[in-house]
Amino acid sequence: MAEGGGRAGPGPAGPNLKEWLREQFCDRPLERCEDTRLHDAAYVGDLPTLRSLLQEESYRSRINEKSVWCCGWLPCTPLRIAATAGHGDCVDFLIRKGAEVDLVDVKGQTALYVAVVNGHLESAQILLEAGADPNGSRHHRSTPVYHASRVGRADILKALIRYGADVDVNHHLTPDVQPPFSRRLTSLVVCPLYISAAYHNLQCFRLLLQAGANPDFNCNGPVNTQGFYRGSPGCVMDAVLRHGCEAAFVSLLVEFGANLNLVKWESLGPESRGRRKVDPEALQVFKEARSVPRTLLSLCRVAVRRALGKYRLHLIPSLPLPDPIKKFLLYEQNSRAVVDCSEEEAICRASRHRFLPL
Known part of the structure; x- marks a missing residue:
């Protein structure tokens, strides 16, 4: 007290x-x-x-x-x-x-x-x-979203997201204060996306990304990676690898547009980093993703979702687009199904975000 x-x-x-x-x-x-x-x-x-x-x-x-x-x-x-x-x-x-x-x-x-x-x-x-x-x-200091993500309560997390919960974190002391007077992110531990990965809660991890969580820092405020605690992960992908998460976590971050160049390790191996060992399959998925250019469909999906912004992703079902494309934008359907409904039409329509609702 x-x-x-x-x-x-x-x-x-x-x-x-x-x-x-x-x-x-x-x-x-x-x-x-x-x-x-x-x-x-x-x-x-x-x-x-x-x-x-x-x-x-x-x-x-x-x-x-x-x-x-x-x-x-x-x-x-x-x-x-x-x-x-x-x-x-x-x-x-x-x-x-x-x-x-x-x-x-x-x-x-x-x-x-x-x-x-x-x-x-x-x-x-x-x-x-x-x-x-x-x-x-x-x-x-904690939020309902953070706790649900930590303990793996995907059902509660869905309800929170449905009612507009913020899936990122904001480290400004007040909304009107700008850097350098605002508190900066110095550790990923406070991020819901990070904590869901640290506890290997894959369903919560995916729900957060689908709801628009930042796949790199999971933060609305300023990020100062130089101020991160020594030896701590520098981005969410780095954290996923360090915590020995399975390959599905890496694949999701790649799909949702994570910046793979933020991982600073010059050589990534199965040796122990921190308390866990890197999952060999996850490491292989990461290396392959960094060595191969992303598909045009994947880039379009990420671009459209970023243009909408996380607070308008729930409006995607109301867009004048074919259902396969809407499901694709919501990550409810894979790219092959979208290509089947005409790859050219999918790319053209999904990229034409000038008619997206405000």
Whole structure:
């Protein structure tokens, strides 16, 4: 909690912890914290009790109250508690009764974030449908997308992407601050694409790329590779090879237009680099990709997707193009199927992005 004794009075440890939490973080008035029935009902998923309590104005006025409650949790709202426990019916009821979906707890975590962390897809979907920010809170260093990518919850990641979650990361302290006053990317560890590869979550890795994640740095902000931690990967492809990921990861990065020249190793071999050994098949795929020019179809697909931008990729199905080409642009169909519908027409139409919707 407090750092370096910066607060006056007794420290937060010991028998006075609950009182200290109340003093620092609870909503006022403090005496109301003694009545935790609303929060307790949310914790155990007691929907009838929630219905009964919220018939009273005194409880309706406290629906967004952060309280230290009997189970010893940090101060948080009934919605945050219900989302953590995965009681979807209670989450839905609290929202309909006026609970604010994006209130944060003392750690800067939203109800959506804790629902994702605890693997509760239903609660996450209810919160997203109610307008919860799919990116969580700027006051918390992690995001729902990052956590879902790390643990391999592709189903939750799909829901987050469907509701507009950012699949990259932005390291500006504020949106209006420009370099050199902004914080720069100094490690790929914070990137969802990197973490999905580090934990070998191939399905999440592919979903992020399909949703427009940057295949090189997975970052919106400025990148200073010279400032990267010594010995750390210099780009996502470098990370994929270092972590011993299978060839499918390399193939996906190649398909999605990764810059293969960013990998600085002069000689790539199966010897150990870091904690894992390079996968020989993945290494072979990488070497072949770097030695052979990419096809015109592949270049066109990457160019069209970049022209659209990641926030408009979901509009591809509405484009006046043949279905095989639309599926090709979405990486739902291979190039052979597109060539079958006329290679010349595919290249011409896919490259003519002047009519792409704004």
